[in-house]
Amino acid sequence: MMLAMASSERSATKASGRLGRALLRLLMKRAAVVAVERLADRFRLITLEGAALAGVTWTPGQKIQIAMGSAFVARTYTPITWDADAGRTCVLGCVHGNGPGSAWVGWVEPGDECHIFGPRTSLDARRLAGSLAVFGDETSIGLAAALAVQDKTRSITCHFEVADVESGRKVVQQLGFDNAVLFAKRADDAHLQEMEAALPALVAAGASFVLTGKAGTIQRLRRSLRQQAVAAPRIVTKAYWAPGKTGLD
Numbered sequence: 001m002m003l004a005m006a007s008s009e010r011s012a013t014k015a016s017g018r019l020g021r022a023l024l025r026l027l028m029k030r031a032a033v034v035a036v037e038r039l040a041d042r043f044r045l046i047t048l049e050g051a052a053l054a055g056v057t058w059t060p061g062q063k064i065q066i067a068m069g070s071a072f073v074a075r076t077y078t079p080i081t082w083d084a085d086a087g088r089t090c091v092l093g094c095v096h097g098n099g100p101g102s103a104w105v106g107w108v109e110p111g112d113e114c115h116i117f118g119p120r121t122s123l124d125a126r127r128l129a130g131s132l133a134v135f136g137d138e139t140s141i142g143l144a145a146a147l148a149v150q151d152k153t154r155s156i157t158c159h160f161e162v163a164d165v166e167s168g169r170k171v172v173q174q175l176g177f178d179n180a181v182l183f184a185k186r187a188d189d190a191h192l193q194e195m196e197a198a199l200p201a202l203v204a205a206g207a208s209f210v211l212t213g214k215a216g217t218i219q220r221l222r223r224s225l226r227q228q229a230v231a232a233p234r235i236v237t238k239a240y241w242a243p244g245k246t247g248l249d
């Protein structure tokens with residue numbers, strides 16, 4: 001009985017493996033990894049290229065999903081640039097643990113192949129007026145870089161909670177955000193008070209707010225902004241991950 005179950009489970013896994021691979025070819029864009037730059041310990045700037053990426057319309061803030069070996073397992077990343085003529089895009093990946101996304105970011109090399117879905121709508125900052133205040137974490141740095149590409153004349157200030165300030169500093173500097181304010185993450189979230197303390201000056205200056213990254217931090221900062229009477233149209237949010245949840249989209 002045990003053997004019979006194991007064999008039927010194996011066939012189901014094989015079938016879903018075959019289906020997953022067929023869906024990859026059918027629904028997703030094939031790309032080659034052409035460069036992997038190690039910006040700091042846990043950060044990789046990954047460039048993808050392929051004919052399927054050419055002629056694509058992309059708006060900064062959109063997402064792509066990268067298949068992790070099967071169309072059924074994908075992780076979401078934010079293109080920083082998209083060259084539709086060359087069929088090339090790049091993402092900043094952060095290794096934070098042992099999930100499939102972190103593992104891929106950690107081991108991927110030039111010459112590897114991958115499949116992507118998108119770009120698709122995620123966060124649209126085009127309707128926001130004035131200067132932008134971007135709050136987030138390691139996963140939000142790519143978005144800030146994409147928004148800087150969108151409008152080079154727009155002022156963008158960045159505030160990121162990071163596990164390692166030294167690595168975070170190296171990354172933001174290489175992406176041109178020398179003035180980014182970095183907050184060392186603390187297990188008791190005490191650093192969130194410091195992040196909140198940065199809000200009133202930005203509110204007074206008339207900034208619009210882009211909140212991404214960890215769901216709990218977004219909720220807290222949004223509440224604080226609403227208490228400061230910041231109107232909803234001046235805030236856009238998108239949770240990029242939440243403790244205990246996998247593969248948020």
Ligand SMILES: Cc1cc2nc3c(=O)[nH]c(=O)nc-3n(C[C@H](O)[C@H](O)[C@H](O)COP(=O)(O)OP(=O)(O)OC[C@H]3O[C@@H](n4cnc5c(N)ncnc54)[C@H](O)[C@@H]3O)c2cc1C
Binds near residue numbers: 091139
């Ligand atoms: C729209 C969108 C855009 C995104 N853009 C980027 C991007 O440009 N660059 C980037 O690096 N990430 C980005 N992310 C976040 C990334 O998709 C997640 O961090 C994803 O969970 C990573 O997959 P994983 O397989 O490593 O972990 P999962 O298998 O998804 O999760 C395993 C565990 O790790 C936890 N976890 C997930 N992310 C983090 C984290 N950052 N820090 C600590 N714990 C975490 C989960 O809660 C879970 O408990 C984006 C997410 C979304 C929804």
